[in-house]
Each structure stands twice: as C-alpha cells, then as structure tokens.
Amino acid sequence: MRTTVGIVGGGPAGLLLARLLHQAGVDCVVLESRDRAYVEQRQRAGILEQGTVDVLRSCGAGERMDREGLVHDGIELHFDGRRHRVDFPALTGGRSVMVYAQTEVVKDLIALQSVEGPPLLFEARVDAVEGADTDSPVIRFTHSGREQTLHCDYVVGCDGFHGVARHAIPEGVRRTFERVYPYSWLGILADVAPSNDELIYAHSERGFALLSMRSPTVSRLYLQVGNDTDPHAWSDERIWDELDARFALKGGGWKLERGPITSKSVTPMRSFVAEPMRYGRVLLAGDAAHIVPPTGAKGLNLAVADVVVLARAFAHLHTTGSTELLDAYSDTCLRRVWRAEHFSYFMTTTLHPDPAQSPFDTRLQIAQLDRIASSRAAATELAENYTGLPIG
Ligand code: RFL
Ligand code: PHB
Numbered sequence: 001m002r003t004t005v006g007i008v009g010g011g012p013a014g015l016l017l018a019r020l021l022h023q024a025g026v027d028c029v030v031l032e033s034r035d036r037a038y039v040e041q042r043q044r045a046g047i048l049e050q051g052t053v054d055v056l057r058s059c060g061a062g063e064r065m066d067r068e069g070l071v072h073d074g075i076e077l078h079f080d081g082r083r084h085r086v087d088f089p090a091l092t093g094g095r096s097v098m099v100y101a102q103t104e105v106v107k108d109l110i111a112l113q114s115v116e117g118p119p120l121l122f123e124a125r126v127d128a129v130e131g132a133d134t135d136s137p138v139i140r141f142t143h144s145g146r147e148q149t150l151h152c153d154y155v156v157g158c159d160g161f162h163g164v165a166r167h168a169i170p171e172g173v174r175r176t177f178e179r180v181y182p183y184s185w186l187g188i189l190a191d192v193a194p195s196n197d198e199l200i201y202a203h204s205e206r207g208f209a210l211l212s213m214r215s216p217t218v219s220r221l222y223l224q225v226g227n228d229t230d231p232h233a234w235s236d237e238r239i240w241d242e243l244d245a246r247f248a249l250k251g252g253g254w255k256l257e258r259g260p261i262t263s264k265s266v267t268p269m270r271s272f273v274a275e276p277m278r279y280g281r282v283l284l285a286g287d288a289a290h291i292v293p294p295t296g297a298k299g300l301n302l303a304v305a306d307v308v309v310l311a312r313a314f315a316h317l318h319t320t321g322s323t324e325l326l327d328a329y330s331d332t333c334l335r336r337v338w339r340a341e342h343f344s345y346f347m348t349t350t351l352h353p354d355p356a357q358s359p360f361d362t363r364l365q366i367a368q369l370d371r372i373a374s375s376r377a378a379a380t381e382l383a384e385n386y387t388g389l390p391i392g
Helices: 012-023 036-041 050-058 063-068 088-092 102-116 236-247 299-320 324-351 359-374 376-387
Strands: 002-008 028-031 047-049 070-072 074-079 082-087 097-099 124-130 138-143 146-157 175-190 199-202 209-215 218-225 261-275 282-284
Touching: 002 012, 012 028, 012 102, 012 299, 028 124, 028 138, 036 102, 047 050, 047 299, 050 063, 050 097, 050 299, 063 102, 074 359, 082 088, 082 359, 082 376, 088 376, 097 209, 124 146, 199 236, 199 324, 209 236, 218 236, 236 261, 261 324, 282 324, 299 324, 324 359, 324 376, 359 376
Parallel strands: 002 028, 002 146, 074 199, 146 282
Antiparallel strands: 047 097, 070 097, 074 082, 124 138, 138 146, 175 218, 175 261, 199 209, 209 218
C-alpha cells in the first residue's frame, strides 16, 4: 500500500485533516485503532471556538452543527458566592462560541468520509512509524489480524497523547514540557435540561465545578476531585449535593435542577507539549503533540488549528512543489499552542483550589476573579482567549 499522506488516528484531528487534504486533491489514508462506534461515542469536548466553527462550515461538515449546535455569547463565573457574566461579543468585536459535542463533530466527519473518501480503516492499530528521516517513511499496522505496511511521502501523527507517532522523533531531538495537576475532574452526563443558558465556571473553597450541556435536554457537569478518584465511589446524591454546594450564591437566586445521571468518569488534568512538531517527514498534530487541562476548552480547538495549518502546507506543496509552509509548520503551530497552554493553565489555577494551598492563595484567586468581573481589560483578555485567536 502507498499514499501521499499517511494519517495515524481517526479522532477529530485525523478526520478533519483527511477532509481538508481530500478537498485539496492530496491523497491520504487514515488508520484508526478503535472501531467506529467507540470513536463516535467517546465523551470529550463540548465547546467549539468561532474559528473551528468556520472551518467545519467551509469544509462541508457544518450542516448539522448549524441546526443543532447552540451559539453561546458568554460564560458565567461564580466565586465568593457572587455571579458575573463575561459577554463575549461585546468584548471581542462580535465573537462567540458554539456548544456542539466532539462526538457529533466526529460522527459528521466520519459520515462524510465514508461517502466521499479518502480511505478510513477502523480497527487498524499502528505499531510503529519508521524512516522519519528518509524520503519514504512507513507505517506498520495490524488490520484483521494481519501485519501490513503503508508507504508514504509524509506521515502525520494524529494519534492522541497515548499514540505511537511521537516516538518516531528521536529522543535526542524531542523535548517535552509537562505539568501534572494535583486534582482531576469527575464528569457526569444527566438527562435534565441545563439549569442555565450559558456555562458556569464556579470557584469555591470546596473545589471547582462546571456546568455545561450537550443539548436542550442533556446537562454535562464536572466536579474537581482528588487524583485516583473512583467515579463509582460517588453516589448520584453525593454528586448533586456537592454541585449544589459549589455553585451556591449568597442570597440564593439560582437553582441547579437534578435528573438521572447516565454516565460518570474521571479525567486527570495535564499540560504537555512535545517540540518540535515535525521531524523529517513525520509531523504531529493535536493531542499527539500537546495536551491542555480542559478548563479553557482549548484541546479540540488546538487540534483543529494544527490541521488547518498543515492542510494548507500540503496543498501548497501539491500546487507549487515548495516545502516552505511545511518547513514552518512546527514554529507556526507552537506559538498558538503555547498561548493556549498559558490560558488553560491560567483558567485551571485560578479556578481550582490546590489541596495544599493556603488561605492566602485562595484570596489571590478571588482577587483575580474579581479583577475579571470589574475590569474591561481583564475580561477582554479572557474573552479573546476563550473565543479563540485567529488561526495561522
Ligand atoms: P484524540 O481525540 O485522542 O484522537 C486520537 C485518535 O488516535 C487513535 N489512536 C490510534 N490509531 C491507530 N494506531 C494507534 N497506535 C493509535 N493510538 C491512538 C485513538 O483511538 C483516537 O481515535 O486526539 P485528537 O484528534 O488530537 O483530538 C484532540 C481532542 O480529542 C482533545 O484535545 C479534546 O477532547 C480535549 N477536550 C476539550 N477540548 C476542547 O477544545 N473543548 C472542550 O470543551 C474540551 N473538553 C476535553 C474536554 C477532553 C476531555 N478529556 C476526556 C480528556 C473535556 C474532557 C473531559
Ligand atoms: C464540556 O462541555 O465538556 C466542557 C465545556 C467547557 C470546558 C470543558 C469541557 O472548559
């Protein structure tokens, strides 16, 4: 088997890259280790930046998103028993975000690809990427119990944080930067209408809580918990009681509605960057190259920005024969990646009490949140980052 661009991983990064390359007339093949149902049901991100929405629309994957997605013009912050709304369009010259789950983006991209191509193989586990520093790197994978080889002009690793492609970059070349946080998120899905029209990010001395949603009838909520928490050690009642306590406002005025909980899971929080994002003819995109803690809602959006830059670079190579944009790929992406790393770190450390922190640290967090609530400049900084900086 031979192709121009071999794509390892059929998550949002791999699927969108395949779509953009297909439209640019560049051959590619996607190899995904899991089956289709698993990939379509993996619960993850919920917030699409304006730029992500624009890309999905322009590549023909925006029809259901525009019908079912919910445009959000702001978020609420709860802290010190108070609430404050951050108005995105007013602070950013009209930008907003869309609530449309990653599961739905993935379903839409797979549906398009299964009709129009390019080839997408499920249950094709990549074992190794070899020859990054040659003109023809190869992907070794196992499909239907048979070991196979895909010869490529370029390989793109879109295989997430636990993928294998990153290891094609030699140890001596690769630098990694990492921070692990002393808390995790317990996430639930509940069959109940969201109790607020917009997301609520809540700081409290009991820990962080987030109210999000998947649809007008399904709520998605998160609680800060200790690392290594067993989600099933938390009864439904304990989860709702704890959410109530963390969202509580002085003087009341807002109520969290309860409903049947249909899923519980725990996600650790990590910041991670691998540099460079390219070595020879192997390139990395999305979570394969960088992870952010989910508090800034940036992970999926960064993956989309990477593949937009990459697809442009391959299209440029295809039409002009020049590798100029490919050569600039890593530097172009890393600038945006580090901005998002900083924002995600800022949101995380401002909103989560560290279990080891002192009352002094808690007062500093409240002072920072109060600054966002009282200064247009501070609120604008949050709104610009949250709605997303321009791609490329
Ligand atoms: P993915 O989605 O991990 O996809 C990688 C794919 O590669 C496959 N794979 C392999 N295939 C073949 N051979 C191998 N050896 C392979 N190894 C792995 C995997 O099966 C998988 O299908 O990475 P990608 O495409 O880079 O996409 C990144 C996003 O999934 C991720 O950044 C976001 O989900 C992060 N994230 C959020 N991002 C946002 O932008 N907004 C949010 O609101 C948001 N909320 C979240 C999140 C992530 C969360 N979790 C669970 C980590 C909330 C949570 C709770
Ligand atoms: C989600 O809906 O899953 C979600 C929303 C905002 C975040 C993280 C996750 O910051």
